[in-house]
Amino acid sequence: MDCRVRTHRFMMLYCGLYHSKIYLRSNASMLELYHFNNSVCSQKARMTLFEKGLDWRSHEVNLFISEQYDPKYLKLNPKGYVPALIHDGKAIRESTLICEYLDDIFPLPPLMPNGxxxxxxxxxxxxxxxxxxxxxxxxxxxxxxxxxxxxxxxxxxxxxxxxxxxxxxxxxxxxxxxxxxxxxxxxxxxxxxxxxxxxxxxxxxxxxxxxxxxxxxxxxxxxxxxxxxxxxxxxxxxxxxxxxxxxxxxxxxxxxxxxxxxxxxxxxxxxxxxxxxxxxxxxxxxxxxxxxxxxxxx
Amino acid sequence: MDCRVRTHRFMMLYCGLYHSKIYLRSNASMLELYHFNNSVCSQKARMTLFEKGLDWRSHEVNLFISEQYDPKYLKLNPKGYVPALIHDGKAIRESTLICEYLDDIFPLPPLMPNGxxxxxxxxxxxxxxxxxxxxxxxxxxxxxxxxxxxxxxxxxxxxxxxxxxxxxxxxxxxxxxxxxxxxxxxxxxxxxxxxxxxxxxxxxxxxxxxxxxxxxxxxxxxxxxxxxxxxxxxxxxxxxxxxxxxxxxxxxxxxxxxxxxxxxxxxxxxxxxxxxxxxxxxxxxxxxxxxxxxxxxx
Incomplete structure (x- = not known):
């Protein structure tokens, strides 16, 4: 699986947060995403990471050669779906829940309404x-x-x-x-x-x-x-x-x-x-x- | 549709909250639940209301005579499912979301973990x-x-x-x-x-x-x-x-x-x-x- 760190230009927009708690929290632990480029659910998780201006380490799971059914990957997501997020040593799965989790942990800019x-x-x-x-x-x-x-x-x-x-x-x-x-x-x-x-x-x-x-x-x-x-x-x-x-x-x-x-x-x-x-x-x-x-x- | 108010014995356990913000909020607006006795999704919503010690007005939607497809009810839930919750004049539907909403609005006793x-x-x-x-x-x-x-x-x-x-x-x-x-x-x-x-x-x-x-x-x-x-x-x-x-x-x-x-x-x-x-x-x-x-x- 391909592995690289993605740094976002967008991060620059959030320089005001560099010394804030949120920035410190976002850097305190590495975020890792197991995903595939043209997978719809992976795209949801990546859009959220981008909107939040977060750095993350990328692990490609190639769906065309069934890497999602590899026993190592199935430990992260027993259903054999991408994406899976690793944060603080915990595996978070299901793209909808990954997006809500990211908004919960990194509240700015908010992606959920106040009410x-x-x-x-x-x-x-x-x-x-x-x-x-x-x-x-x-x-x-x-x-x-x-x-x-x-x-x-x-x-x-x-x-x-x-x-x-x-x-x-x-x-x-x-x-x-x-x-x-x-x-x-x-x-x-x-x-x-x-x-x-x-x-x-x-x-x-x-x-x-x-x-x-x-x-x-x-x-x-x-x-x-x-x-x-x-x-x-x-x-x-x-x-x-x-x-x-x-x-x-x-x-x-x-x-x-x-x-x-x-x-x-x-x-x-x-x-x-x-x-x-x-x-x-x-x-x-x-x-x-x-x-x-x-x-x-x- | 049958309509009555359900008051819970359980409420008595929360007398400590009588003068708190939570009690005031819970009484500030009536909760109404459209539900059916032996409907699994209705049971989820009712268990949450009970755990929270909340009073609510009951509207029975009789699934055996297709009341869930009545045009009046379909305004509350266009999918024709029970339950539907009315709070502050807003209709909340989907039992999972109703339960999370109730925990969000009435946080004690908590039904969601801290982390x-x-x-x-x-x-x-x-x-x-x-x-x-x-x-x-x-x-x-x-x-x-x-x-x-x-x-x-x-x-x-x-x-x-x-x-x-x-x-x-x-x-x-x-x-x-x-x-x-x-x-x-x-x-x-x-x-x-x-x-x-x-x-x-x-x-x-x-x-x-x-x-x-x-x-x-x-x-x-x-x-x-x-x-x-x-x-x-x-x-x-x-x-x-x-x-x-x-x-x-x-x-x-x-x-x-x-x-x-x-x-x-x-x-x-x-x-x-x-x-x-x-x-x-x-x-x-x-x-x-x-x-x-x-x-x-x-």
Whole structure:
């Protein structure tokens, strides 16, 4: 696994904090992140680290050669997911919890609102991601491009991944999308899930707010950004936002953040971008049909 | 919908707080809970209210006559789930977030640990419930008993429930369990999910801790209790805990809590208990087989 320290230009903006408790705390112990460049959940954690201006040591876990199922990595995250954060010798896992943990430990600049009810709103967006959009992006990405990569693995090699972590739920989903591609029922459920989420976002933003919760850039944006970015790279995003201008303006604001550029767009190679565009365009007509079918049903 | 105020004996224990800010805050605004007696997520919220010694106004949402899909209720929770909490005129939804919100607003007695890493541990248990055990208990309960109730509804009546809230994911799950009962693949996934969760619980408790996180009764216990109680009422729990004595002792400690008795066991009628036992026993042999199949695969 590749290992390096990432220092952020952004840190310079926080020179006012150099002598503060927060700066001392952030340097008192090394932060280490096990992650993969174009993994949506890794992007969430990295955006948070960038927004906080924190230095961290990088350990790459290459998902394309199944390093997330390596027994050493499974000690950090028995589910075999990236990212995992190490801080003060403790492993913190689940990207949503890593982001909340970082905001808890390094409160400035804040990424959670002051009010308890507003914090619930942020967490509702996190749940929308964790209990729907995450699976959705997985099956879109898988049916569009990773499926072709998987065909190069042996049946036993594919099976072992899920047996390793005992994850029958993921295996069933994987097998369905591997076998049926974009026609898997998991893909049509993903379409429905994104439709519901974008509808809720439009209702939230249409009143003129710049951001989803409490008019501040928060973990709601951080949690959603990689999942919407992936749809955009797959050329699918316009299906949902062309007719929703409030989301379009909000999305441009998100993309204008330095943290988005530093941790999502800039690190992608032109080959990665091309692979997402070409393969996404292949499934797009069927995804559009599925959206129409969902709207006719709902 | 039935409406009444619940006052807790437990409140008396907190007479020391009568003149404190916390007491004033808790009485400054009425708490209202929309819930259903034997709904697992409602039980979580009620246990938290009880642990905090809070008064609240009760609104029953009868799931057996689909009151959760009533347009008035859908304004409080567009997903058509109970519970929903009203506080300071704001609707808070999702039981996990309701419990965290109550702990945030009414910090004594605490149900979240002091340390940030320990708070992550509690939230990992919440995620285990929200991203697996919740669906698991739904399909166990449904395949065992609610399926028979559903057969009395028209096809259109059943379909309308999910179309109302646009929830294709829930509809697909519902249809699979309605059609195939305990042989639905959702049931075998639920078995796998519970197996993974109980294995993690045993690993956590086997060192001798009384409680799952930071040796304190926390929202980890509150979140899990109704889901384990339901398995026990369905006579399925011994499949997982007979060979795991550390969980058995922990479970007895949970059941000894006044909040468990007041909000889970005491309110159940003997008819409700009998229905769970009789119908659970019907699916038990197949669930036991599925567990063996899972263990042979994993």
């Amino acid at each position: 308890a009810a507003e914090r619930v709103q942020v967490r509702l967006w996190s749940k929308t991601v964790d209990e729907g959009l995450f699976e959705g992006v997985t099956v879109f990405s898988f049916s569009a491009m990773f499926r072709d990569r998987m065909k190069k693995l042996s049946v036993e090699g594919r099976e072992r991944r899920y047996r390793n972590v005992g994850d029958q739920v993921r295996r069933d989903r994987h097998n369905s999308v591997f076998e049926h591609g974009v026609d898997s029922p998991y893909v049509s459920r993903a379409v429905a899930t994104y439709e519901i989420a974008f509808k809720a976002m439009e209702e939230t933003l249409v009143g003129g707010s710049n951001w989803l919760v409490d008019d501040m850039f928060s973990l709601a944006e951080v949690n959603l950004a990689p999942f919407i970015a992936r749809l955009e790279y797959l050329t699918l995003l316009d299906l949902w936002i062309d007719e929703r201008p409030a989301i379009g303006s909000w999305w441009q604001r998100v993309k204008d953040r330095s943290s988005y550029q530093a941790e999502i767009s800039d690190p992608l190679t032109s080959e990665e971008i091309e692979e997402m565009e070409v393969s996404g365009a292949r499934i797009k007509p069927r995804v559009e049909e599925m959206r129409a079918e969902y709207l006719a049903w709902a | 940030a890493a320990e708070r992550v541990q509690v939230r990992l248990w919440s995620k285990t419930v929200d991203e697996g055990l919740f669906e698991g208990v739904t399909v166990f309960s449904f395949s065992a008993m609610f399926r028979d109730r559903m057969k009395k509804l028209s096809v259109e009546g059943r379909e309308r429930r999910y179309r109302n809230v646009g929830d294709q994911v829930r509809r697909d799950r519902h249809n699979s369990v309605f059609e195939h009962g305990v042989d639905s693949p959702y049931v075998s996934r639920a078995v796998a999910t519970y197996e993974i969760a109980f294995k993690a619980m045993e690993e956590t408790l086997v060192g001798g801790s009384n409680w799952l996180v930071d040796d304190m009764f926390s929202l980890a216990e509150v979140n899990l209790a109704p889901f384990i109680a339901r398995l026990e009422y369905l006579t399925l729990l011994d499949l997982w805990i007979d060979e795991r004595p550390a969980i058995g002792s922990w479970w007895q400690r949970v059941k000894d809590r006044s909040s468990y008795q007041a909000e889970i066991s005491d309110p159940l009628t003997s008819e409700e208990i009998e229905e769970m036992e009789v119908s659970g026993a019907r699916i038990k042999p197949r669930v036991e087989e599925m567990r063996a199949e899972y263990l042979a695969w994993a």
